[in-house]
Amino acid sequence: MIHAQIRVSGQVQGVGFRPFVYRLANELGLNGWVRNDSEGVEITVEGKQPQVMQLIERLQSDSPALARVEKVTHDLSGKTTGLLGFCITESKHGKVLTGITPDMAICPECLSEMFDPSNRRYRHPFINCVHCGPRYTITARLPYDRVNTSMAGFKQCQACQLEFDTPSTRRFHAQPNACPKCGPRLKMLDADWKTVASDDPVASTAVLIKAGRVVAVKGVGGFHLVCDARNAAAVARLRGGKQREEKPFAVMVLNTLSARHYAQFREQDAALLETGERPIVLLRQSNACATELQGIAPGLSGIGLMLPYTPLQYLLFHELLGQPEGTDWLRQKTTLALVMTSANPGGEPLVKDDTEARASLSGLADAFLTHDRDILHRCDDSVMKWQGKAPTFVRRARGYTPRRIKLPYTGPSVLACGGWLKNTVCLTRGDDAYVSQHIGDLDHAGSRAMLDETVEYLCDILDVLPQAVAHDLHPDFYSTQFAQAYAAQRNLPLFAVQHHHAHIAAVAAEHRVTEPVIGLALDGVGLGADGGAWGGELLQVTGTQCERIGHLAPLTLPGGDRAAREPWRMAAAALFEMGRAEEIARRFPGQAGSALMADMLQRKLNCVETSSMGRWFDAAAGLLGVKEMLDYEGQAAMLLEGLAERHGKVAPLAQGYIHTAQSELDLRPLLAHLADCKDAGYGAALFHATLAEGLCGWVQLAAGRTGIKHVALGGGCFHNNILTQSLTDSLTMSGLVVLTAQQLPPNDGAIAFGQASVALQLIAQPPLPLAGEGSN
Numbered sequence: 001m002i003h004a005q006i007r008v009s010g011q012v013q014g015v016g017f018r019p020f021v022y023r024l025a026n027e028l029g030l031n032g033w034v035r036n037d038s039e040g041v042e043i044t045v046e047g048k049q050p051q052v053m054q055l056i057e058r059l060q061s062d063s064p065a066l067a068r069v070e071k072v073t074h075d076l077s078g079k080t081t082g083l084l085g086f087c088i089t090e091s092k093h094g095k096v097l098t099g100i101t102p103d104m105a106i107c108p109e110c111l112s113e114m115f116d117p118s119n120r121r122y123r124h125p126f127i128n129c130v131h132c133g134p135r136y137t138i139t140a141r142l143p144y145d146r147v148n149t150s151m152a153g154f155k156q157c158q159a160c161q162l163e164f165d166t167p168s169t170r171r172f173h174a175q176p177n178a179c180p181k182c183g184p185r186l187k188m189l190d191a192d193w194k195t196v197a198s199d200d201p202v203a204s205t206a207v208l209i210k211a212g213r214v215v216a217v218k219g220v221g222g223f224h225l226v227c228d229a230r231n232a233a234a235v236a237r238l239r240g241g242k243q244r245e246e247k248p249f250a251v252m253v254l255n256t257l258s259a260r261h262y263a264q265f266r267e268q269d270a271a272l273l274e275t276g277e278r279p280i281v282l283l284r285q286s287n288a289c290a291t292e293l294q295g296i297a298p299g300l301s302g303i304g305l306m307l308p309y310t311p312l313q314y315l316l317f318h319e320l321l322g323q324p325e326g327t328d329w330l331r332q333k334t335t336l337a338l339v340m341t342s343a344n345p346g347g348e349p350l351v352k353d354d355t356e357a358r359a360s361l362s363g364l365a366d367a368f369l370t371h372d373r374d375i376l377h378r379c380d381d382s383v384m385k386w387q388g389k390a391p392t393f394v395r396r397a398r399g400y401t402p403r404r405i406k407l408p409y410t411g412p413s414v415l416a417c418g419g420w421l422k423n424t425v426c427l428t429r430g431d432d433a434y435v436s437q438h439i440g441d442l443d444h445a446g447s448r449a450m451l452d453e454t455v456e457y458l459c460d461i462l463d464v465l466p467q468a469v470a471h472d473l474h475p476d477f478y479s480t481q482f483a484q485a486y487a488a489q490r491n492l493p494l495f496a497v498q499h500h501h502a503h504i505a506a507v508a509a510e511h512r513v514t515e516p517v518i519g520l521a522l523d524g525v526g527l528g529a530d531g532g533a534w535g536g537e538l539l540q541v542t543g544t545q546c547e548r549i550g551h552l553a554p555l556t557l558p559g560g561d562r563a564a565r566e567p568w569r570m571a572a573a574a575l576f577e578m579g580r581a582e583e584i585a586r587r588f589p590g591q592a593g594s595a596l597m598a599d600m601l602q603r604k605l606n607c608v609e610t611s612s613m614g615r616w617f618d619a620a621a622g623l624l625g626v627k628e629m630l631d632y633e634g635q636a637a638m639l640l641e642g643l644a645e646r647h648g649k650v651a652p653l654a655q656g657y658i659h660t661a662q663s664e665l666d667l668r669p670l671l672a673h674l675a676d677c678k679d680a681g682y683g684a685a686l687f688h689a690t691l692a693e694g695l696c697g698w699v700q701l702a703a704g705r706t707g708i709k710h711v712a713l714g715g716g717c718f719h720n721n722i723l724t725q726s727l728t729d730s731l732t733m734s735g736l737v738v739l740t741a742q743q744l745p746p747n748d749g750a751i752a753f754g755q756a757s758v759a760l761q762l763i764a765q766p767p768l769p770l771a772g773e774g775s776n
Contacts, residue, residue, distance in 0.1 A: 126184050160179050409761055555615050555616065564612075623674045
């Protein structure tokens, strides 16, 4: 007989871990107890040594599906204390060292119960168990107990309490547990925010959707705006209301069989769609998609599809399909498709409560389907796609936030405040980094307020007081100003990290690579160390040191930042460089100012230079006649990629680029060729092929000069599948080790993580000697 003290750390709260330990201990005939505490799960057991050791082994091998066990430690003793039976004891509070569990999609068992007329939770829109349901978005603080969630105000009925207390049920200590008798309730409101009398708000919602109306539906992390994706008029009306003329909408379909009707995908795509995290998955459109889902993704070759993940969403499909009996319908093909787009008008943060919905969505929605379970933390849908052999993030949020990412360094807690676009914040604790959900672009007051709220919440729930603060170099970013004020108020050290250095540091850190890397940072723009507008950078990153060893040949931005939204301006600048300024007005007659553009460029009025890769994409799109004005960020590049995919591979243009003696990559020969190209599809494919070849050779030259074998690819341009895959394949074949973003997006959503990584290394460096000290 032995006594064991066991500690389990990782994602082990809110996933049914204590009930799992309870059942396992009873199966093995062990005595003792298990409880949550601020570090994870603590277990004390006594029994025969073989059974105790089997318990320890199975804590990792047989853990619940949603658990992520990172470490199991134990202390054994021959002195037993006479423990009798096994129980779950009250949680122990203290300094928080555990993580927060993300929200998970409804599990198959709950889904089956919800459509069983004999079950007391039949058609209950808030059904959940230890294996599924909301976690992060309803949790106010740790430990993860009901009293610390937005379910605290819902007292369980006798039947639910019995399940909660009975170890043999799936709802044993399931904190959001409830039923129609004691749980949250749905409510429907009309466009004037008047309650709609309805015995079945889901049925009333379905009637409106069938009639071509738009309904705002409250979900797990916020509201969605929902309409029939097959109804072109409804989609157009939603676009007008959201002022979103061309940006693609996400579409929800019932299952992967239905998804195959609208998209082409492989088995790994199906697995990504069906995972418990339920992200939006970017897939290539099928032939049926363009004809049946008009207006969903104008001009693009891809579509973002997702499967239902809440009970309410499944109930909506059930109603729209005529309330079929049983559960077989869940696996059958249907062409029913719903626009399920974030309710964030004008790019503001996702609307999460009724007060915000009434203020922000009036005029956008014909009705509101809401409920009385509070969303404590707004959290948008995650967006992912397969890139090569691994899934990558476009947006990391619901289902994944705030899952910890292990750093290759440890040290005092760092708060990193990110950039301007696609903002996230990052808080470190030891060698754990917690990256927030997607906050968004900080040009909106709501996004700025969300940044403030998110920092406060992460510090509170992780029980961390930051010891240092990191930010971008740009002084005008709200994130920079927030960081400076936060550090000044608390007398904390402040670290400014250059934008592209942060991109490369993020990729290296998530792969736990600490040796020097060649960094290829390609994006729209970031303030350079020299004060210039960077965006096509070849860097040598060695820990805290970042050296710019090359960059794309500069392009002129006529009109400054305006040129980043108007590709015709970039095309005009390229034509001017070619000595073909007289073509500008003729090529772009519909653009105000095109007749004066040559004079502006000649006199260099409001013209700055940039090395941005994004602007080379814009110039190519403008020259090929693909897009003159952007409706959303990155649109020109996405349209070019779609054209190239549809056309197919072509050989790179001979002498289409120049590797200069100054380590510049000059693509102007390629643009000169595109200026005379009449086939936009061929031109787009040629642009990608030539660009990839030029970049590959550029990186290989740098690797040869430096002897560095690791290459990190960072920046939003690496969302481009053609470019990323071509570069990865070519560089790998040349013997280099290519690192790409996997746990975070390659775009600015990873900037905060990169800033935190650099700051931790700076903190670890020994202080420089004072003047006159320590020198030889």
